[in-house]
Amino acid sequence: MTVSASPRRLLVLVASPRRDGNSATLGAAVVRGAQAAGSEVSLAFIDDNLDGLVRDCRECRDEQGRCRIEDGFGGLFLDRFLPADGVALCTPVYWYGMSGQAKVFFDRMFCYFAKSHAGSAQVRERIKRKRVALLTSSEEIYPAIALGIVHQLQEYARYTHSRFIGTVHGWGNGRGEVMRDPQGSVAAAEALGREFFERPYLDLQMDTPR
Ligand SMILES: Cc1cc2nc3c(=O)[nH]c(=O)nc-3n(C[C@H](O)[C@H](O)[C@H](O)COP(=O)(O)O)c2cc1C
Numbered sequence: 001m002t003v004s005a006s007p008r009r010l011l012v013l014v015a016s017p018r019r020d021g022n023s024a025t026l027g028a029a030v031v032r033g034a035q036a037a038g039s040e041v042s043l044a045f046i047d048d049n050l051d052g053l054v055r056d057c058r059e060c061r062d063e064q065g066r067c068r069i070e071d072g073f074g075g076l077f078l079d080r081f082l083p084a085d086g087v088a089l090c091t092p093v094y095w096y097g098m099s100g101q102a103k104v105f106f107d108r109m110f111c112y113f114a115k116s117h118a119g120s121a122q123v124r125e126r127i128k129r130k131r132v133a134l135l136t137s138s139e140e141i142y143p144a145i146a147l148g149i150v151h152q153l154q155e156y157a158r159y160t161h162s163r164f165i166g167t168v169h170g171w172g173n174g175r176g177e178v179m180r181d182p183q184g185s186v187a188a189a190e191a192l193g194r195e196f197f198e199r200p201y202l203d204l205q206m207d208t209p210r
Contacts, residue, residue, distance in 0.1 A: 008197045010034045011084040012043040015091040015102035019045070022137035022178040023090040024188040026170050030088045030135065033193025041193070044079065046101040049076040052106040057114055065118045067111040075113060079173060082123065085166075086131035086196050091149065093138035097151045106156065128161045135189055139173040163201045166192050 012030050016023040027043055038061040049072030060068045066072060081087060091102040112123045134153045136146040146169050157164040170185035172178035178185055192199075204210070 007038055007040040008085040009083060010039045010041040010086045010088065010193070010196055011080050012041065012090065013046055013081075013086045013102075013105065014043060015089060015099045015105065016048045017045075017047050017101070018175055019174045021092070021174040022170055022176065023092050023135065024166050025176050025178050025186060026137060026168065027088070027090040027136040029186045029189035030075075030090070030133075030196075033131075034196055035192040035193075037194045037196070037198075039086075039193075040198060044076055044080060046076075046105050049073050050101060050104055053104055054110055057111055057116060060111075061116070065116065066075040067108075069108075069111075073105075073108050073176070077109060082126040084130060088133045088135060088144075088192070088196070089153065090135040092148065093136055093146055094141075096145070096148050098152065107186035129161075130162045131201075132157055132162045133165055133166045133192055133196065135170065135171040135192075136167070137172050137185075139171075141171045146170065161200070163203075165196070165199050167200050168192055 012027045012029045014023050015197060018024065031041050031043055051071035054070045055069065062068055091098045094100065097103070111117060113120055113127070117123070121204055132153065134150060138145050150167055154164050156162070168185050168188045170178035170189070171181045171183060
């Protein structure tokens with residue numbers, strides 16, 4: 001009897017409020033590619049799950065140490081982000097950075113990650129070793145337009161021992177305009193989804209066994 005490995009789980013996070021926008025278009029392309037490769041993939045709009053910014057956790061937690069912000073973040077983070085083997089973040093460029101939705105998503109992780117949270121040791125363990133990727137879209141198109149976001153995700157990956165496996169930038173301003181991006185970002189996003197768990201990754205350190 002052969003035991004087949006269970007499919008890898010990919011979570012696509014869309015960090016724009018526009019359902020039919022460019023981030024959502026790139027996210028849908030990642031989903032198509034990942035499904036074609038046999039991955040188990042789901043997509044979530046961060047917007048649907050956030051009603052508040054991170055607060056002072058010491059003031060905010062209830063008697064059991066739980067976050068008091070009553071929105072969908074806890075469910076999205078604990079039930080979909082932590083179990084995923086890979087996460088693709090799709091964000092518009094807002095003021096040369098990621099959207100507020102994306103930033104608040106990262107900020108709110110702190111509520112579960114901080115030592116003052118009862119389950120933080122488990123959260124810290126489960127957050128590690130994911131594959132992460134970034135998809136951005138913007139009106140401007142010079143090469144450095146999304147570098148601030150790329151750098152931030154790289155630092156996130158370094159800190160959490162994740163693997164930053166790829167980034168795609170899409171050119172577009174109107175809803176779904178990225179479909180006409182002459183640089184083919186939608187096709188690149190689909191390829192990224194298809195290769196998400198297979199794409200070679202190499203980040204050497206001096207003492208890496210080779
Ligand atoms: C608040 C805000 C800030 C923006 N800042 C920039 C920017 O700094 N540079 C840029 O090229 N486009 C900027 N844009 C345009 C968006 O990046 C662009 O329209 C993007 O494709 C939107 O993606 P979406 O359809 O997923 O929302 C901004 C748009 C908004 C609403």
